[in-house]
Amino acid sequence: MRLDRANIATLSCVLGGAAVLAAMNLLIPAVSPLHVPDFVIAIAGKYLCYAILALAIDLVWGYAGILTLGHAAFFALGGYAMGMYLMREIGARGVYANPTLPDFMVFIGWTHLPWYWYGFSHFWFALAMVMVVPGTLAFVFGWFAFRSRVSGVYLSIITQALTYALMLAFFRNDMGFGGNNGMTDFKDVLGFPLNRESTETGLMLVTATVLSLSFLLARAMIHSRFGKVLIAVRDAEPRTRFLGYRPESYKLVVWTVSAIIAAIGGALYVPQVGIINPSEFAPGNSIEAVIWVAVGGRGTLYGAILGAMLVNLGKTWLTSALPEIWLFAIGGLFIVVTLFLPRGITGLFTTRQPPKGSKQASAATEASMREAAR
């Protein structure tokens, strides 16, 4: 019951808030003090994307007990897919005015488009790729990892290694994704100029909607019988096996879905910030995203959204006000939250029992590991 109320609250906050901001930006004249300047819209849009990423992470961490340290990889891959479409949209308006080749390719002296760029001139295709590519990667990776019963910190370390490797890969020019400069100078999406505030606002609203939809999807999943099995796996994996469930396949499904959600977030992120480059793969990003969830309170979904918003608000403010402090702050946040706020901020207000996930899951893992060690 309380859960439902919380959910409705979340949705109305996200959608309502976005709508209000949009209105105050578009309808109120710039002179009025009530007018919301464009950069606020841009920032809001960015945060909403982060919220989607956080949501994805909470889905696997909060409910399947999989602590991922590489989810930014899927986020970035989605972003790159979208970036490729936006690059093709530029067409001949690039510096080198090459109708087919993006500038950076001309710059490194490529003469024709590599095969894996075909089709990205169509929005629908790019959109498909936004989900297919990260989804496939997640599936293959998960299939390996879960089938071999890799879990706990080992899984975390591997996910980090994954995003790390991808970062290195995308830094290479010959990958054909713009090397360390990545892709930028986008002109427009589906014909709407990106620099017009109506477009910005539109994107922000779309993001808000997508966030709400993914939220509902995630919620539907965890409230289905599937979700219950997932929680069961988190709490006592060996037991679920003796009930005849195959935990690996459940993890695999939720892991892939989560990766796709994250990727969509990334795809929405790129047109709003106007650039995508390999630094998005940096392991640090993934872990920072995890702390958003931890701060908000894992295993609640709305906590993830709240956390992403708050932490990033703090980041924006601190990095501008006293940049020195930022890393201290975020670092301290990790420590304080894990030591004193295991259930995050939302945990302070709900009477729910703490999600025993990590502790028991890890205990269970230990047990099974010991068995394996026999």
Next chain:
Amino acid sequence: MSEPTLLYLDGVTVSFDGFKALNELSMVLEPGEMRAVIGPNGAGKTTMMDVITGKTRPDQGRIVFGADIDLTKLDEPAIARLGIGRKFQQPTVFETLTVRDNLLLALAGDRSPRFTLWARESADEHAQLDRLLATIRLVQERDRRAAELSHGQKQWLEIGMLLAQDPKLLLIDEPAAGMTDAETAETAELLREINRTRSVVVIDHDMAFVRALGVKITVLDEGCVLAEGSIDAIQDNPHVIEVYLGR
């Protein structure tokens, strides 16, 4: 042997770096039978459960279930789906789920994500759950989180989950451990009730409890069967007395 058997352990050996936890253990369980397994510490009782449920692979020997299924070839989920349920020494239920959901997950049926993602609770399932809750005396607690149950209640919930699986064979490890006398008696009653419809193997130290079950007893020692028979036969068996009183 001519008559149909439910479970047949044939010369099963398990050794952990040198030490033989099970040593050529052979045992036969008839359909519908309830069997109590006792024995001093380290006799291999829990290991026996592990090999039957696929948690541990035996070094030698076969474990035949029903007509001709060799369990040593299968893993836990597969064996569980064949209809062998197991209850652990420490009650392990899904703490953060409600009592009812714990049972719901245990209910026999399709275990694949494809199914559970879209599964809706059927009227039949609803009825089954109510029946189960009644059987394990947890109707009041149906919507409480399992974590909030007492030790005895958790034990029952776990047994309830076993029943929900609708298994042909139940393996139960020390159900009476740490229970009050009242709870112990009720547990024995519950097991007899269960045994009307399915075969059961119970491990326990508590002789009062085993006596209350009043079934055939197998005494394990050092990984193999030391004696088998009725409680009285066992009590007079010199080997058993040897094992329990003196070495």
Next chain:
Amino acid sequence: MLWRGVCVCRRRLWFSMLIAALSAAVPTAPAHAGGDPFAQIAATNFDIVAQGVQALATSGNPRAAAVIDALRDGKLYAWKWPRPDAPLYIRSATGFVDARSGAPVEAPAAINLRRVIVNDSVRAAIATAEGALGLFAKDPAARRTAAEALYQSADPGALSLIERALTNEKNAGVAQVLREAAATALLKSDTGSGSTRIAAVDELATRSDLSARNLLASLHSEPPPVAAAIAGAIHDIDRRLKLWSLVENLYYGVSLGAVLLLAASGLAITFGVMGVINMAHGEMIMTGAYTTFVVQQLVAATMPGLNEFGLLIAVPAAFVVAGGLGIVIERCLIRFLYGRPLETLLATWGLSLVLQQAVRSIFGATNQDVTSPAWMSGSLDVGGLVLTVNRLWIILFALLVLGGLMATLRWGGLGRSIRAVMQNRRMAAVMGIRTPWIDALTFGLGSGIAGMAGVALSQIDNVSPNLGQNYIVDSFIVVVVGGVGNLWGTLFGAVLLGIVDKFVEPFEGAVLAKIIVLVFLILFIQRRPQGLFPLKGRAAEA
């Protein structure tokens, strides 16, 4: 390397001058004024002077260098009008010395003296002479470099000179180089019978370096037998070169392995033995590196005499600093998180951010330059490969650290207690061992070793706040692959990864090497899950 290149082409330059001069001078020289080069120099005919210069240079006369220098600097004086003994004087700061003997003489009347002047041909001859002097210098090293340069220049014209040098060369090494030089010269010239040419080819085949190969490859239109010999020679050389590059790769792999080993040893304790996921491990290394920097600054400021050994002082210092930090961390943070690996992971990651920022605030974000002492710089050539000395030291150091670590765990009370606690915590407590304290010390030990690794890494990597970041992932991979809690395994894993990395790199590039290692890791984990969980007991088995 670049520097060396520069030298080579400089030498090339004046050798071609030398050759030019020789070909210019020799034929025009009239058979006049007998053997005495001094007399020739005293002559007024520039050609004869030039001839004299050359003769003197190749005569091996001890005074040669002095006289020729004097001539070049215009300090050489002769008698104004012909005289049989043709005296030569060198004007020194104090007065005049006799050019032949170098003995001071009282100054002759200035009226009788004329300065020996030079023209282009003489200047050329002087340059030549200076080159030749190299070949005839006292010091074998000097002769060797001269010969080496001749070999590089591979100029047919030099042949006669080289052969003259060969005739009175005693030092075997130098003679060898001279022979090779002769061979190149001969092969470049189109003189010489087939057999001599083949001999020359074989000569070069024994040398078997890239320059020899290129030279041989550059020879065309040789008579069949010679051509065959050349082909064979090239084949041999290629085989040897391949072998060397293999050895070289191995060496690089091992030295990378040593770096990984250093980075991972500490983790093998905190993660391997204790099972604590310490994401701040990299920052422990970083701390060690900065300690090195500070120590060097202090040494430079207080006792400059010890500058060379600042690094040695830094090793224990780094151990103490990082170790102490480790103990504080364990007491204040880790111990509340035992049994909660995921929380530990997050908390320590946060810690790593704080430590990085702290260092950034104190020392600034820029790289600090840690100096390498002389005894760690430079390189030594072994056969076909160049081993950088600091790499060698790091390999040695890595082994020392590992050995020391194993020893600590094997012998002595602390090691015994650590192993006891890790094998059976409860029983250890029953035996009266202060388990919490042992935990702290163990963690401190691991951190301290990371600190020492930092000292070594400060020599090959930028000392910046993110120093540690570059090692954390690799370290974990090493420990996991090596089999958690098994130091020998850590050694194995480190070297294995290092070599794999270096062998894949040339073909696929560093990135794919990483990715391949990653896939390898996942497959590995699938194979040997027991390598994954820190087994009590197998832990700390040294």
Next chain:
Amino acid sequence: MLSIEDVDLYYGASHALRGVSVTARIGEVTCILGRNGVGKTSLLRAIFGLQPIRSGHIRWENRELDRLPPYQRARAGLAMVPQGREIFPRLSVRENLETGFAMLPRQLRRLPDEIFELFPVLRGMLGRRGGDLSGGQQQQLAIARALVTRPRLLILDEPTEGIQPSIIKEIGRVIERLAARGDMAILLVEQYFEFARDLAASYFVMERGEIVLSGRRGDMDETAVRAHLTV
């Protein structure tokens, strides 16, 4: 002396000790008898602080042990020979013995000769890994290891379990001898009735987490005790 008063102990919700009270005097052997699973080992864990007690008191030489961590209790003079020996498998026999040094002052950090008088076999195998010893040897090592810490309360948990008779006799002799020294309280937990009976000065019988029978050696009702031990 050791006095345990009305101790309750739970594992999670499982009630393992129910108001248990036991006393053990210096210079004599006190036996705790019972089938396995009745809470004997739980009681020992409570004494050594390996499992927190819910209520009750544990006093040793008029000192409250309740709040102390296990290693402090060891330093207070307790030592234990646990069930299953719990030898450190990858430490050499010598190292196993020397683990006791951690709590000793420097001058006491040597292996008392008594150990080798009691268990001559050990002298021969100081270099071998504890894990490689036979059950009987491990049992002897476990007792020797406990003696290294110069304890005044020695707790033995089923020292006869899974051990061949010859060594059981030897262990019996050792226990007698230690008791005879008169400076040590010995708490012996057993299922093996004859073994316990011959050693015990006083005994306590447990059943389902409670003391159901207790008394001095003289007034022991054998049949009653047996009834609680056998099946």
